[in-house]
Amino acid sequence: MEADIDSDVDAATIENTGVKVIQLHTGGMCHLDAGMTRQGLRNLGVEDVDLAILENIGNLVCPAEFDTGAVKNAMILSVPEGHDKPLKYPLMFSICDVLLINKIDVMSVFDFDLEKCKEYVWRLNPHMKIIPICAKTGEGIQEWADWLREQTRAWIKKKKGKRTMKKRLLALLLAAMLVFSFAAVNASAFADSGEPTVLVYGSGDYTRINPAMDEHGEINVLIFNGLTTHNGSNEIIPCLAKSWDYDEASCTYTFHLAEGVKWHDGEPFTAEDVKFTIEAIMDPENGSENAPNYEDVVEIKVIDDLTVAFVLAEPNYAFLEYMSIGMLPKHLLDGQDMQTSDYFRAPVGTGPYKFAEWDVGQAITLIKNEDYFLGAPSIDTIIFKIVTDDNAKALQLQSGELNLSQVTPKDAQIFEGAEGFTVYDMTTSDYRGILYNFWNPYWQENADLIPAISFAIDKEAILNAVVLGKGVVAYGPLQRNVYNYEDVEHYDYNPDKAQELLAAAGCEKDADGYWCRNGERIAFTINATPGDQVRADMAQVAAQQLQAIGLDVNANVPAEGIDWGGQKCCIIGWGSPFDADDHTYKVFGTDKGANYSGYSNALVDQYLTEARQTNDPAERAAAYAKFQTELANTPAYTFFCYIDAIYVADSNIHGISTDTVLGHHGVGIFWNVCDWTID
Amino acid sequence: MSEFKIIEVKQSVLENNDRDAEMLRSELHACHTFLLNLMSSPGSGISVSA
Structure with a gap:
């Protein structure tokens, strides 16, 4: 040229x-x-x-x-x-x-x-x-x-x-x-022949692999198993436990473990490992995000090597859900620090893939477990390549450095109809919105303004502008759940109403057209997590919309990460595809492990507890309806939208399930990895 | 102020170009083509009689 x-x-x-x-x-x-x-x-x-x-x-x-x-x-x-x-x-x-x-x-x-x-x-x-x-x-x-x-x-x-x-x-x-x-x-x-099959997945970074302490982690399901697991419809099915009984009178679950299961190091998996794992999560010293899921457990009895019983203080009908958590090996972790042990950077599980290598900040390599108790997977090696930037994921899919990755809807457009790639538009339970930090005195004093803020935000515009309409507008945390209750305040976009509410709360506009309360501008920054383009864009659009009605709001992506305790607000995301208790009880319950907004509402606490303590669908529905109504009336968040998870894969990868509802961050795509193949 | 704005415009043009360039490199990788950018001042080659 x-x-x-x-x-x-x-x-x-x-x-x-x-x-x-x-x-x-x-x-x-x-x-x-x-x-x-x-x-x-x-x-x-x-x-x-x-x-x-x-x-x-x-x-x-x-x-x-x-x-x-x-x-x-x-x-x-x-x-x-x-x-x-x-x-x-x-x-x-x-x-x-x-x-x-x-x-x-x-x-x-x-x-x-x-x-x-x-x-x-x-x-x-x-x-x-x-x-x-x-x-x-x-x-x-x-x-x-x-x-x-x-x-x-x-x-x-x-x-x-x-x-x-x-x-x-x-x-x-x-x-x-x-x-x-x-x-x-x-x-x-250059042609390769008969080489092992390798799948390179574009992953966020990990500091450790610790299913007991950390809520998220796509990689967990590859290395670990729970006593239960989910099928493609997100229903609970047996896994490390081949069956279980429930005794209503004593609130006791007895699990019968699968025979012949071995840890990746060859040691047998036993009931002692189950007791060890759940007790580690429950120990307040360990500070597990997952602890609220097990707070009803009063005793864990090892009956024999393959039988373990959980005695609960109160009925908890989400309990089988929580037994899907990854089990850890007692023989490697007994006496170790459950937050900082080196084990969590070289984990040993029972799952379909074994940990092989961790190149810090670069890649985590897993190799298939030939002895997997449910049958060895097909793909030989799976590499979690650390690519923290959304744009870079798209580029690396194009260049062939990645074979599978989640991408933003904008980047996904490049791959629509492109030869050699398959785009998976997956429904999720993953919502986004604004989290108000009630630990910050600002919201203790101004919580009554949150409904006005919610009315001033055009959720549909955010959905369309940021994720190209891939998702639905949100009004609550359970919209993908059977216990969703629609008849609550949706805070549909209404800037006039927003301003009426501000005026009714005693706010006045200053000479520059900004709303003030007690002589001070209503001003705050919406933070967004670094590296997450969708959240950054949402913060930007929401701030612009609030500016439009005279609220002095800015968006920011703090390079050092979000200051959860000190900030006024940020873009939050949650949402579980599983039991309704998951991502509600611990997220909105007072002082629960994942309640990052410091939200505290006695009625919400009461309704969430009622809901987990009954197995009667009508009673659960009634309790969740009350919870959703109360949360809408006294909001912890401004809900924006549920966002689809768009995955792009090389077309020679087969077996990815298209109709499973995925979780927060689109986690869950690997649920049936054992069935995946590469041509 | 106006000077600062000019700098901003230039930066954003370069940033877009950088991203575009990264994208092009990916495309080249995907289609197995190596592109060499050969630069020099005029006159560094040899003259060929036309």
Whole structure:
């Protein structure tokens, strides 16, 4: 691709060598950018091209500033320009990967000091490959050609998968430079055969893998099992427990464990492990997020190696739900710190995949458990590649570095209909909204303004603008649950009503049009978690909407993370696809483990307790209806919307279940990983 | 103030280009094409009589 302000002299020269060439006219621009390069590539057609060269000759300033999207940057410095040029144009020499020093045949005439030149370059860029050449005599050209061939091969080889490698190596060459003679790259050199199947998943980062202490963690289900688990309809089914009995009179669950289950280190799994795990979660010293799920447990009895009984103080009909939590090995953790033990960075479970390696901040590698008690999975290796940035996930799916990842709805558009990719639009129970932090005195004093704020926010606009309508507008925490109760205040967008409520609360507008209370502007910042583009965008849109009615609200993504205790509010997300007790009792119950808003409402506490203590569907429905009504009337959150989880996978991955409702953060896609295969 | 705004505009143009460039590199990777960006001042090559 010959880029020039005008003329086609160079293109004609290249054409004479028999190489495919196009001329780009920059129309007076001093540099090319990525968009112009893409246009050029499109016109050139690269389907049969392994190596394309963009001639981007110009000043040494602007081209250095604009990334063209090229894989590598090369620069030609010619001897008559002088050996001190690196000192004058440092940026150019810093961004290049290879430097060709041309016209070395006339070095003595120009007093060009090659060693000095190299020294200046390496001071700026120690990695620069320097190749002295002479285009006229051909000196050094072989080394340059070798470099190009090696770089091209390395780039092409990185691509995963079994597609055979195209095409002849074709150089699109620039002017004057010369004639290369490349050997054709043998396609079969890169084809893989009979290699183990590997799935690379784009994951958030982990500091530890600890199902007992931490609520989330997609990776947990691969390494660990619970006594119970869920089927594709999110119903409870047996797992490590093959069956159970419930004695109503004594509120006692007795679990009969599967025989022959072994930990990944070969030790047998027993009832002692179950007792150890749940007691560790219940121990207040350990500070588990999951503790509220087991607060009714008064005694855990090991009856024999394969029988364990839980005696509850009160009926808790969500209990079987909570026995799906991952079991931990007593023999490795007894006496260890349940928050900080090294075990949680090299975990040993009973699940379908064994932990193999943790490259901190980079990747967690799992290999299949050939002895898995429910039958070994098909895929040999699953790598959780740490990609914390949403945009990067999409890019890495495209480049083939990832085989499966959740992406934002905006990024998902790239993959709709794209060859080789399958887009899964999964329904979730995962809602987003504003969390008000009642630990902050501001909301203790101004909680009565929250309904006005809720009315001022156009949830539908947020849904459409941020996630392209992929989801539904939210008004409560149970909309994906059988116990959802619709007849509550939805806070449908009504900016007039919002302002009426502010006025009725005694607020007044100042000279700049901002609402004030007691002479002080109503002002706060909506924080969003770093790396989560959807939350950042939601915070931005909500802040704009609140500004529109005269509330001095800003959005912020604090680089150091959210200050949960000190902040006024943030974008929150929760929602369980399982029992209605999950993500309500511990989220809205006073002082419960996941109540990050410091919300406290005695009626809410009472209704949530009633709901978990009855197994009668009508009574549960009545209790949850009262809970949802009270929560709507005295809000802890402004609910925005439930968001679909969009996963993109390589089309050669089979078995991903499309109709399972996923959980918070779209967690749960791996629930049937044992059935997945890769072509 | 106006100077500050000009800087902002320039930064945002570069940022968009950076993202676009990353995207293009991914596309190149996906379609197995190595793109070399060859830069220099005018006159660093050899002249070819037309």
